[in-house]
Amino acid sequence: MAQQEERSAATTVRHHIRGPQNFAAGLSLIGVSILAFWASSDLTQGSLRAMGPGMLPRTIATLLALCGFILIAISFVKDGAPLERWHMRGPFFVCLGLIAFAATVRTVGLAVAGPLLAIISGFASPETRIKELIIFAIAMTAFSVGLFKYGLNLPIPVFIIPGVVYY
Amino acid sequence: MDIISHLALGFSTALTLQNIGLCLIGCLIGTLVGVLPGVGPIATITMLLPITFGIDPVGALIMLAGIYYGAQYGGSTTAILVNIPGEATAVVTTLDGHEMAKQGRAGTALGIAAIGSFFAGTVATLVIAAVALPLTKLALLFGPAEYFSLMVMGLVFAVVLARGSVLKAIAMILAGLLLSTVGTDLETGEERMTFGYAPLADGIDFAILAMGIFGFAEVLRNLEVTEHRDVVRKAIGRLLPSLAELRQSSPSILRGTFIGGVLGILPGNGAVLGPFASYSLEKKIAKDPRRFGHGAIEGVAGPESANNAGAQTSFIPLLTLGIPPNAVMALMVGAMTIHGIVPGPQVMTRNPNMFWGMIASMWMGNLMLLIINLPLIGLWVKLLKVPYRLMFPAILIFSSIGVYSINNSPADVVFTAVFAIIGYGIIKLGFEPAPLLLGYVLGKLMEENLRRALIISRGDLMTFIERPVSAGLLLIAATLLIVAVLPSIRRSRDEVFVE
Amino acid sequence: MHKTLSRRLMAGLAAAMAVGAGLGLSLGGAAAAYPERPITMIVPFAAGGPTDVIARIVAENMSKTLGQQIIVENVAGAGGTTGSTRAAQAAPDGYTLVMGHMGTHGAAPALYPNLKYDPAKDFAPVGLAAGTPILIVAKKDFPAKDLKEFVAYVKANADKVNQAHAGVGSVSHSTCTLLDAQLGIKPTLVPYGGTGPALNDLVSGQVDFMCDQIVNLVPQIQAGTIKAYAVATPERSPSLPNVPTTKEAGLPDYQVSAWNAIFAPKGTPQDIIAKLNNALVVALDDESTRKRLLDLGGVIADKPGRSPQALNDLVVSEVARWTPVLKGANSK
Numbered sequence: 001m002a003q004q005e006e007r008s009a010a011t012t013v014r015h016h017i018r019g020p021q022n023f024a025a026g027l028s029l030i031g032v033s034i035l036a037f038w039a040s041s042d043l044t045q046g047s048l049r050a051m052g053p054g055m056l057p058r059t060i061a062t063l064l065a066l067c068g069f070i071l072i073a074i075s076f077v078k079d080g081a082p083l084e085r086w087h088m089r090g091p092f093f094v095c096l097g098l099i100a101f102a103a104t105v106r107t108v109g110l111a112v113a114g115p116l117l118a119i120i121s122g123f124a125s126p127e128t129r130i131k132e133l134i135i136f137a138i139a140m141t142a143f144s145v146g147l148f149k150y151g152l153n154l155p156i157p158v159f160i161i162p163g164v165v166y167y
Numbered sequence: 168m169d170i171i172s173h174l175a176l177g178f179s180t181a182l183t184l185q186n187i188g189l190c191l192i193g194c195l196i197g198t199l200v201g202v203l204p205g206v207g208p209i210a211t212i213t214m215l216l217p218i219t220f221g222i223d224p225v226g227a228l229i230m231l232a233g234i235y236y237g238a239q240y241g242g243s244t245t246a247i248l249v250n251i252p253g254e255a256t257a258v259v260t261t262l263d264g265h266e267m268a269k270q271g272r273a274g275t276a277l278g279i280a281a282i283g284s285f286f287a288g289t290v291a292t293l294v295i296a297a298v299a300l301p302l303t304k305l306a307l308l309f310g311p312a313e314y315f316s317l318m319v320m321g322l323v324f325a326v327v328l329a330r331g332s333v334l335k336a337i338a339m340i341l342a343g344l345l346l347s348t349v350g351t352d353l354e355t356g357e358e359r360m361t362f363g364y365a366p367l368a369d370g371i372d373f374a375i376l377a378m379g380i381f382g383f384a385e386v387l388r389n390l391e392v393t394e395h396r397d398v399v400r401k402a403i404g405r406l407l408p409s410l411a412e413l414r415q416s417s418p419s420i421l422r423g424t425f426i427g428g429v430l431g432i433l434p435g436n437g438a439v440l441g442p443f444a445s446y447s448l449e450k451k452i453a454k455d456p457r458r459f460g461h462g463a464i465e466g467v468a469g470p471e472s473a474n475n476a477g478a479q480t481s482f483i484p485l486l487t488l489g490i491p492p493n494a495v496m497a498l499m500v501g502a503m504t505i506h507g508i509v510p511g512p513q514v515m516t517r518n519p520n521m522f523w524g525m526i527a528s529m530w531m532g533n534l535m536l537l538i539i540n541l542p543l544i545g546l547w548v549k550l551l552k553v554p555y556r557l558m559f560p561a562i563l564i565f566s567s568i569g570v571y572s573i574n575n576s577p578a579d580v581v582f583t584a585v586f587a588i589i590g591y592g593i594i595k596l597g598f599e600p601a602p603l604l605l606g607y608v609l610g611k612l613m614e615e616n617l618r619r620a621l622i623i624s625r626g627d628l629m630t631f632i633e634r635p636v637s638a639g640l641l642l643i644a645a646t647l648l649i650v651a652v653l654p655s656i657r658r659s660r661d662e663v664f665v666e
Numbered sequence: 667m668h669k670t671l672s673r674r675l676m677a678g679l680a681a682a683m684a685v686g687a688g689l690g691l692s693l694g695g696a697a698a699a700y701p702e703r704p705i706t707m708i709v710p711f712a713a714g715g716p717t718d719v720i721a722r723i724v725a726e727n728m729s730k731t732l733g734q735q736i737i738v739e740n741v742a743g744a745g746g747t748t749g750s751t752r753a754a755q756a757a758p759d760g761y762t763l764v765m766g767h768m769g770t771h772g773a774a775p776a777l778y779p780n781l782k783y784d785p786a787k788d789f790a791p792v793g794l795a796a797g798t799p800i801l802i803v804a805k806k807d808f809p810a811k812d813l814k815e816f817v818a819y820v821k822a823n824a825d826k827v828n829q830a831h832a833g834v835g836s837v838s839h840s841t842c843t844l845l846d847a848q849l850g851i852k853p854t855l856v857p858y859g860g861t862g863p864a865l866n867d868l869v870s871g872q873v874d875f876m877c878d879q880i881v882n883l884v885p886q887i888q889a890g891t892i893k894a895y896a897v898a899t900p901e902r903s904p905s906l907p908n909v910p911t912t913k914e915a916g917l918p919d920y921q922v923s924a925w926n927a928i929f930a931p932k933g934t935p936q937d938i939i940a941k942l943n944n945a946l947v948v949a950l951d952d953e954s955t956r957k958r959l960l961d962l963g964g965v966i967a968d969k970p971g972r973s974p975q976a977l978n979d980l981v982v983s984e985v986a987r988w989t990p991v992l993k994g995a996n997s998k
Contacts, residue, residue, distance in 0.1 A: 025596040029338055036345055039360035043352075049626025051618045053352035053359050060345045067338040074334075084595045090390035091588055094383065094563065098584040101567045102577035110568070117567055118560035124390050127556040136557050140564050152200065152211060153218075154572045155706060155739045213713035213740060216722060307870040351744065354857045356777060356834030363780075365751075368744040434866050489885050490866045494712065497862060501714025504881065505722065507961045511885020575739055615859060622856050623828055623872060 019080020026071030033065035097121030109159040114141030180524030193230035197237015205569020208238040224506035229528040251382030255608040259442040263466030274406035281540040284475035287424040288533030291479035303487040311619035316640035318613035325605040327447040330460035343606020379586020416468035427473030431480030438477030442470035701734040708764040710749025721765040727949035745835030746770040754783035758933035772984030776992035789929040791977035794967035797925035799899040804875035813895040813915035829853040830864040830873040842877035880963040
């Protein structure tokens, strides 16, 4: 449904573009290429005898932009796939969960970071049942502690309160 | 014949109760860490090194080697079940393996992977026993120019393996190459495109990139489709491949074993190319190449065999030249030195017990892995029935711990989040992530060897053509490219770039 | 809704903590004597390398003396400076140590302009563990019989000779740059991503010579696939008794070894440093630990060289020695 509406909207508003996905893909490639040129601007080019660090990144970026322009050109002359809808809920909560894990794993330990990741990312799915998830998250974390800390002997902190507990 | 007496010596060393036990332990641990996304053999072998201090060197090495090839088996399981390639070599397995799992054929995919790997492991063991020494001479023919040409050939495989638009595949390869240039420049020590951010100084770890762009992006994609989000959408079929499927895959297994075995001998990490080469070949010679990417069993059988054959034969440069072809092998060197055996050209004559014992244990390990893995398939397939609302938090926890443990760095977990978004965007724009990963893997090797070759030739590009091996590889690459691109151009002018 | 949710979250966290507590936490107290929990030793390099191997061998024995396990944590990156930075910034409580080496605590200030630590000021030295001598080696058909001929040949054919190294900032790069500076030669440098690939191309004759730690080279030299000109220590190495020292071969000023030493963060209490140093000294006197280190071709620190003060002096002199050599090489 939503896709249908978007497709019709796209064709009426931007009727010159016949392949919106290719158009957007081409634009992103050019964007990446510009970013690469900017990021490698301080690197020397060098010569074939002594290639500088900047030669290859800039060559690749040029080719990438070329691919981008061809894709855009195609999007004007040929019918292509429409743009797909981006769902924001999933990426948002999954990334938030991962960041929470990263922030806590070394400071508070896995016993907190694990459930935190599972519970925050749980909001990414409308089907999540919070009670079930909390129990599951704690069980998974306990299992991970057993597996990674004891089974595989990885140096991963389990629980830390600065100055009081370090385990 | 020498080979028989050598193998007899090897088996007499390997077939002691202690060594069989250690081999089994190694294979079990290896399978476990291979299955766990991100952990991988490197972290595990590192952690287990101190434990092996108390064991005699042969037993310790047998166990550590078991972890290595056990992890290869386990890694394919994760690739097939949840679309996370733990190592570069498992990327190809996700393409058709995970498709098969989605169609309810996870058991078949896992089964053929295990059988193919066992066959490849057996052949590779025999090859190592018979011709390890002469093969090292071949390895020494490869200098920077040859490796560069080999990598160019590898990039052409990436074009072949794409299922959609050739142009978009090329764009993804270029993006992968670009990503591989991030980090400290090998020659000048300058930081390249790191935006002054220290954790980027060593570039991007493969496991982090693959986890984000493949695994987590797959999670994000599954989350948006509420109706059929469970990994297995259809009834689970048979647990083991049927006879007809076995017959269908056996030529692929043979070809995969050969390709993987040959590439594994090269000390410059040629083994990484094996699965890609095998997949490209299978797709090219298939009667109906369109099946590939939609659950073709040959697309699992060939690359998996190539992977395992390469994993075994990559012991050749380590054992006969003393030169580790990849990070795991470098770790094995460390393990050997701790145990007082410094690998080098003389290991074979000085420590024949260890040398042949290890080779015999490889075959033993492969047999054990087959025995361990076939019954496990039922368990894995049952795991797929866990509802997705619980499955994805579990995937995230295990993967995050795995990623963290690579460098004990929380920043790496944040990187996977960034790559997850990028991977999600890539799919939304109609690109495929596999060519990007191949471009990334080959990019570093390609640039380093290109620059080295040009430094040694003092800037003369002719060096790539004047050296016969290099010229031959480039010729193959050019032929492959023409064969790959021509049909899509000829097919119809309107359909140039979209299949 | 929000309230119940956060309550549930809290309940979850509390339960998680209970799980953690149930698994047996060691509660800390000021009264207990150091060390009361495992100690982390950061190795700022990938597992399996010479520094990692030395760290593991030494740490195993030190654990016995201290009565607590020393966990080796590999934090590789940026020539070892990533892990060393982490150690410098860790709490100075004796529970985080680092196995630093010639690069991280000698050459790094010259190589990394944005270095976040000062090797001499941001650490409390514990003691020197072991070093590995540096060898000068060449491909087997290189047209020079001994070091004198080698020097003459490289000087005469400066534009033809290729020198391999294992990446900027690596031991092989720093030590060979010192050799080039002392000889006044400028060979073409061919960079590799580690000793392994560099050695491979030396064996197959793609490059002409290199310098590296003895542990990596011994098997190749014994097998005759490469040849050694000299070892850069005052005495010959027991694993290669036929290779002369640089002094014997006519290059007495070239004395260099890749030393490895334990450091704690600055501000670590003196009694803890003393305990750690004692454990290190015990380890270096232990028969089986010595044997393991010597098998690697390692040189174990002598008795006066093992004190924290001696290590401090070493760091100061090494920084002073490497800075002009490497800065000069980089600015050309």
